[in-house]
Amino acid sequence: xxxxxxxxxxxxxxxxxxxxxxxxxxxxxxxxxxxxxxxxxxxxxxxxxxxxxxxxxxxxxxxxxxxxxxxxxxxxxxxxxxxxxxxxxxxxxxxxxxxxxxxxxxxxxxxxxxxxxxxxxxxxxxxxxxxxxxxxxxxxxxxxxxxxxxxxxxxxxxxxxxxxxxxxx
Amino acid sequence: xxxxxxxxxxxxxxxxxxxxxxxxxxxxxxxxxxxxxxxxxxxxxxxxxxxxxxxxxxxxxxxxxxxxxxxxxxxxxxxxxxxxxxxxxxxxxxxxxxxxxxxxxxxxxxxxxxxxxxxxxxxxxxxxxxxxxxxxxxxxxxxxxxxxxxxxxxxxxxxxxxxxxxxxxxxxxxxxxxxxxxxxxxxxxxxxxxxxxxxxxxxxxxxxxxxxxxxxxxxxxxxxxxxxxxxxxxxxxxxxxxxxxxxxxxxxxxxxxxxxxxxxxxxxxxxxxxxxxxxxxxxxxxxxxxxxxxxxxxxxxxxxxxxxxxxxxxxxxxxxxxxxxxxxxxxxxxxxxxxxxxxxxxxxxxxxxxxxxxxxxxxxxxxxxxxxxxxxxxxxxxxxxxxxxxxxxxxxxxxxxxxxxxxxxxxxxxxxxxxxxxxxxxxxxxxxxxxxxxxxxxxxxxxxxxxxxxxxxxxxxxxxxxxxxxxxxxxxxxxxxxxxxxxxxxxxxxxxxxxxxxxxxxxxxxxxxxxxxxxxxxxxxxxxxxxxxxxxxxxxxxxxxxxxxxxxxxxxxxxxxxxxxxxxxxxxxxxxxxxxxxxxxxxxxxxxxxxxxxxxxxxxxxxxxxxxxxxxxxxxxxxxxxxxxxxxxxxxxxxxxxxxxxxxxxxxxxxxxxxxxxxxxxxxxxxxxxxxxxxxxxxxxxxxxxxxxx
Numbered sequence: 001x002x003x004x005x006x007x008x009x010x011x012x013x014x015x016x017x018x019x020x021x022x023x024x025x026x027x028x029x030x031x032x033x034x035x036x037x038x039x040x041x042x043x044x045x046x047x048x049x050x051x052x053x054x055x056x057x058x059x060x061x062x063x064x065x066x067x068x069x070x071x072x073x074x075x076x077x078x079x080x081x082x083x084x085x086x087x088x089x090x091x092x093x094x095x096x097x098x099x100x101x102x103x104x105x106x107x108x109x110x111x112x113x114x115x116x117x118x119x120x121x122x123x124x125x126x127x128x129x130x131x132x133x134x135x136x137x138x139x140x141x142x143x144x145x146x147x148x149x150x151x152x153x154x155x156x157x158x159x160x161x162x163x164x165x166x167x168x169x
Numbered sequence: 170x171x172x173x174x175x176x177x178x179x180x181x182x183x184x185x186x187x188x189x190x191x192x193x194x195x196x197x198x199x200x201x202x203x204x205x206x207x208x209x210x211x212x213x214x215x216x217x218x219x220x221x222x223x224x225x226x227x228x229x230x231x232x233x234x235x236x237x238x239x240x241x242x243x244x245x246x247x248x249x250x251x252x253x254x255x256x257x258x259x260x261x262x263x264x265x266x267x268x269x270x271x272x273x274x275x276x277x278x279x280x281x282x283x284x285x286x287x288x289x290x291x292x293x294x295x296x297x298x299x300x301x302x303x304x305x306x307x308x309x310x311x312x313x314x315x316x317x318x319x320x321x322x323x324x325x326x327x328x329x330x331x332x333x334x335x336x337x338x339x340x341x342x343x344x345x346x347x348x349x350x351x352x353x354x355x356x357x358x359x360x361x362x363x364x365x366x367x368x369x370x371x372x373x374x375x376x377x378x379x380x381x382x383x384x385x386x387x388x389x390x391x392x393x394x395x396x397x398x399x400x401x402x403x404x405x406x407x408x409x410x411x412x413x414x415x416x417x418x419x420x421x422x423x424x425x426x427x428x429x430x431x432x433x434x435x436x437x438x439x440x441x442x443x444x445x446x447x448x449x450x451x452x453x454x455x456x457x458x459x460x461x462x463x464x465x466x467x468x469x470x471x472x473x474x475x476x477x478x479x480x481x482x483x484x485x486x487x488x489x490x491x492x493x494x495x496x497x498x499x500x501x502x503x504x505x506x507x508x509x510x511x512x513x514x515x516x517x518x519x520x521x522x523x524x525x526x527x528x529x530x531x532x533x534x535x536x537x538x539x540x541x542x543x544x545x546x547x548x549x550x551x552x553x554x555x556x557x558x559x560x561x562x563x564x565x566x567x568x569x570x571x572x573x574x575x576x577x578x579x580x581x582x583x584x585x586x587x588x589x590x591x592x593x594x595x596x597x598x599x600x601x602x603x604x605x606x607x608x609x610x611x612x613x614x615x616x617x618x619x620x621x622x623x624x625x626x627x628x629x630x631x632x633x634x635x636x637x638x639x640x641x642x643x644x645x646x647x648x649x650x651x652x653x654x655x656x657x658x659x660x661x662x663x664x665x666x667x668x669x670x671x672x673x674x675x676x677x678x679x680x681x682x683x684x685x686x687x688x689x690x691x692x693x694x695x696x697x698x699x700x701x702x703x704x705x706x707x708x709x710x711x712x713x714x715x716x717x718x719x720x721x722x723x724x725x726x727x728x729x730x731x732x733x734x735x736x737x738x739x740x741x742x743x744x745x746x747x748x749x750x751x752x753x754x755x756x757x758x759x760x761x762x763x764x765x766x767x768x769x770x771x772x773x774x775x776x777x778x779x780x781x782x783x784x785x786x787x788x789x790x791x792x793x794x795x796x797x798x799x800x801x802x803x804x805x806x807x808x809x810x811x812x813x814x815x816x817x818x819x820x821x822x823x824x825x826x827x828x829x830x831x832x833x834x835x836x837x838x839x840x841x842x843x844x845x846x847x848x849x850x851x852x853x854x855x856x857x858x859x860x861x862x863x
Contacts, residue, residue, distance in 0.1 A: 046837040047727065048816075048823055049773035050849075058820065058829060060837050065829045067820040100819045 015117050021110035021146055022089065024072050025080065028146045029106075030113055030139075035151045037090040037101060039109055042082050053079075056105065061090065068103040074154060075134060080107065093155030102155045113146065115139045120148065181222045182275045183467070186268070188215040190538060193264050196257060197541045209246040216242055219267070231270050234285065237292040238263055244296075256295045261542075263288055283321045283384060321384050322351070322408040328376040333400040335371055344377065346393050351383020380408065468568055470528050478524045485517040522716070526567070533611045533620075534562035536575045540582060540609060547586050554593050554604040555586060561611040566618050570710055573690055574620070577683040581622050581706050582607065584679070589626030589704060599701065601625065617692075617734065618712055623705040629698040631655035656696040660684045691827065693793075693844065719811045719830075719840060722789065722802040724769050725777035728838045729802075730811055730830060735843040737790045737797065739805055742783045757788060757799050764790060764799045767850045772825065779803045793843035800846065813840065825849045 019030035020039075045057030045068050054073035058065050068088060073079055088103040120137040136148040192215045195208055216239040223231035238260060244250035266288040273280035325347075329340050347353055358376040362368070381390070387405060394403055492510045495503055537559050548555040566574075590596075590605035597603055608623040631652045638644045638658045650658070660680045687694050692710035711717075711734075719730035720739075746758045755766040766788065770778035779785070788799040811830035816823060827842035 044836070046829070046839065048820075048839070049775075049825065051823065055820075058816070058837050060831050060835055063814075063831065065814045065816060065819060065831075065837060067816075102819060 016114050017117055017120070019113045019115065019146075019148065020089065021113045021141070022087070022106040023108040023110055024075070024077065024106060028110065028141070028144050029071075029149055030110075030146050031089070031091065031149050031151050033112060035092050037092055040088045040090065040103075041084075042086040042088055042105060059088075059103065061101070061103075064101065066090065066101050066103050068105060069154070071104040071106050071154075074104070076131070083107075091151050091155070094152055095155065100155060104154065113139075113141050115141070178226060178275070181226055182271060185219045185222060185271050188219050189264055189268055189271070191215050193261070193542055194538055196261050196264070197545055199252065199257065204245065204252050206246065209242060209252075213239065213242040213246050228274050230285070231267070231274060234263075234267060234270065234289055234292075237289060237296060238267070241292065241296050259288075259291050259295050263292055281321075281384065322380065322382040323385075323387070323390060324406045324408050325379040325381065325390070326376070326404040327379060327394075327401060328403075329373040329397065329401040331372040331374060333397055334373050336397075336400060338397045338400065340373060340375070340377070343393060343397065344379070347379065347381055347390070350385050350389065351381055353382070354380040382408075468529070468531065474524065474527050478521070478528065481517060481520045481524050485514070485521055488513045488517055526716075527565075529568045530565035531568055531571055532563045533566050533571065533618075534559075536571055536578060537562050537609060537611070539575070539579065543579065543582065544586065544607065547583065551586065552592065553586070553590055555590055556604050556606050558606060558608045559610075560608065564611040564613060564618060566611075566710070567712065570618070570690055573686060574708070574710065577686050577708075578609075578620065578622070580679050580683050582609070585622060585624040585626065585704075585706075589624040589628075591627050595627075613712070614709075617709045620708040620710070621705055622708075623703065625703040628700040628702055628704045629656055629659070629696070630700055634658050653696075656698055659696070660694070717811050717813055717830075717840065718808065720789070720808050721806040721832075721838065722769075722787075723804045723806055724773070724802050725775045725779065727773075727775055728806065728832070728836075729769070729773075730838050730840040731789060731791065731800070732827075732840065732843065733808065735791045735793055737792055739787055739789045740799075742786075742788050742799075744784055747783050755783065757783070759790065759799075762797070764797055765850070766799045766801060767846060768801045769846075770801075772846055772849050791843045793847055796847060798847055798850070811838075811840065 018033040020033045020036045021028055021030040023029070043059065045059045047057040048055055048067070054069050056068045056070050058067050060066075070079060082105065085108045086105060087109045088105050089109070090101055090103045093100045093102055120139050122137055123132050123135045124138075126132055134149050134153050136150045139146050139148060192212050195212045195215075199205075199208060216235055220232050220235040220239050223229075223235065241250075241256065241260065245252050245256075250256075266285055269278075270280060270285060272278050327340070327343075329338075333340070344353070344355060356378040358378060359374075361374045361376060363374060387407075390405055394401070488510060492507070492514065495507055495510060499507070540559070541557055544555055544557040585607050590607065591599070591601075593603045596605060606623075606625050608621070610619075610621040610623070612619055631650075632655075634655045635644070635650060635658070638655075638661070639646050643658065643661050644650070660683075684694050687708055687710070690710055692708055695707045695709075696704065697707065698704035717730075718733040720733055720736055721728055721730050723729075740759065742757055748756050748758060748763065750756060755768075756763040757766050758764075766783065769775070783801060786801050786803050787805055788801055789805075790797065790799050811832075813828045814830055815828050816826065823839075825842055825845040825848075826839045827845070828840045829837050830840055832838050
């Protein structure tokens, strides 16, 4: 399911980006593959009291405590119950000089995408409809729209994570 | 074959700094009237070692400087000279300078060579029995000191020609650039300004007399004036230098002005050097702290502790091979032996853990030893009489705690010195002894280390504090606060009741940072005070940062850990113990005391809790920050040691939760922060959620 056409595969390595694609409902999203540490199935997490609704809890990743977010809620979408295809993608976040790990729960993992950088469309301005902070760009893969997400913004705790309303009252 | 000596530099520096510490505490303890021969010997040997070491490694400046100190000490120990309080003071300030030299040599910072030269001159003056030497005339620099022509500042007379501004040059810009090089004193001379009718705003009739306190080369200054060279009269004279500087004088005013720097500054230089050295010392201390805090560094360990460790590991290996053997051809009949082996394993692991933690523990005296000097210098500076008493210096604390508690402690002691203890006259008027006392105490209490800073000064004035807080907008004017709550206000950012900001404190940023640093170490700070009698600051820190004894409790399906240290007891609530206040606040009566009840499920938002009635569940009586309360839980599960895993590594701090841990089954449990829970309980529900999701 790669988006690379034959003419693109002739491009130098630096001009192609590789992404890990996944689905939230009917929509396709992707993140820079170099930021993906691992992918796990959904397992029970320990709830963190009095935290934003998108913070599902923390889990034990080989001795390290990692927070798990529900990506739908982080982007301001309504929550959907987890099923057996639900996966947790462990991402590396760069916070200044610090490297942190977080997990995001997604409905379904798709596959690895390659796309020439020049095919990545910049995010249109949706104005007040959508807080596009998280979006790194748009790309087409197999006729479908794939939204590229900024990993570092996902891991930013201070902003209230809603994609639709720009600010909580 | 040449040996590369630089690999030994690190050890040399460590030992030299230690030696300096020994010398410093020795000097502080010394009483000029009654000099102890052995003490002087110790000092002499320390100086001798530093001299020898620095000569071996090629640090000739340091060797030469220390040589003078050593000669002085040698004469005292051979009783060829009396130790006067003046020589004592000079030796003390020399130690500061020597420390700075060593720090610079170890590659951590620049050295003020002029300061070194001055100090060395003073030392030699004392050695040659000259109590004060005019700083300027003594031009014969000691052999190894290479930086003779370095100056500490410049005196400039800058007079732009009237048409200077027409060429687009702005004297203000030039002066600003000068100010960027260092501290600049500016005096403007408006005597040449014409009357208002003749005044042409595009002409410059002003003249400036500037004193620049910066150790820069003259070339740098010339650079700044490059563009206006032709359009002004400029005189540059070093301050108070040894070099008769290049004076480009073409103006009569020059001679008059050039005389001022030549005034002998000996008494001022003395305290200036001390203060300067003191500042250097503070700066290098901080840098040292930063360096060690970032993880690099070494630790000195008592050999006994290492031997213990080796023994324990040995036993662990034996038990482990015994278990392996058992496991190879295991039959059910051997179950008893297996269980025995496992419990021995548990014992040894526990011992190993304790031994290893012991290794990282150092006596707190390494921090306390800084204070005699600080108190000594500051009490002289502030003209107050202060006695410092240290107790419990042998109390051992984890190395990380030592590294991070040093600066907050220094700040707190300075506060006591500055604001707490009154001037001698005030004290006598208040019927107190002239000499104020500051007591620094450290001890173990349960699994905590408690550090107290007590003074018998004027104490805190709750009214004044409240007024200041209202003034600064930290609380609104209607607030009524208890005395204790008023004291807590001083920990707020931006708070200071000091009218003038002294060099030490009063900038209003200190105490909140202090509290935050202490909280980050997992500790707490409290204040006690009696107006007029004195105050005490009590710091509680956990002994070890990595492991905790906890009681696991369940609320609904969730498991939480309550630190055993905070728990006083756990009780089953009987109906007659329950009381209600104002229909809302629940209390439980325990031995005559009414404890507020906290329903944990409410605070933490747990669904599926089982106990709605107080009498159905268990009440865990806890204490935090001096207050007690009862926490309602469903069940007590067990007591265990848990490894503390901070949440901040990948997530962030959560109110009410101090950290997380991993249970035996691999799942994560949260460790409660008792004071945090109590704070959450006091907040309204809406505030709670807002606070937590911020």
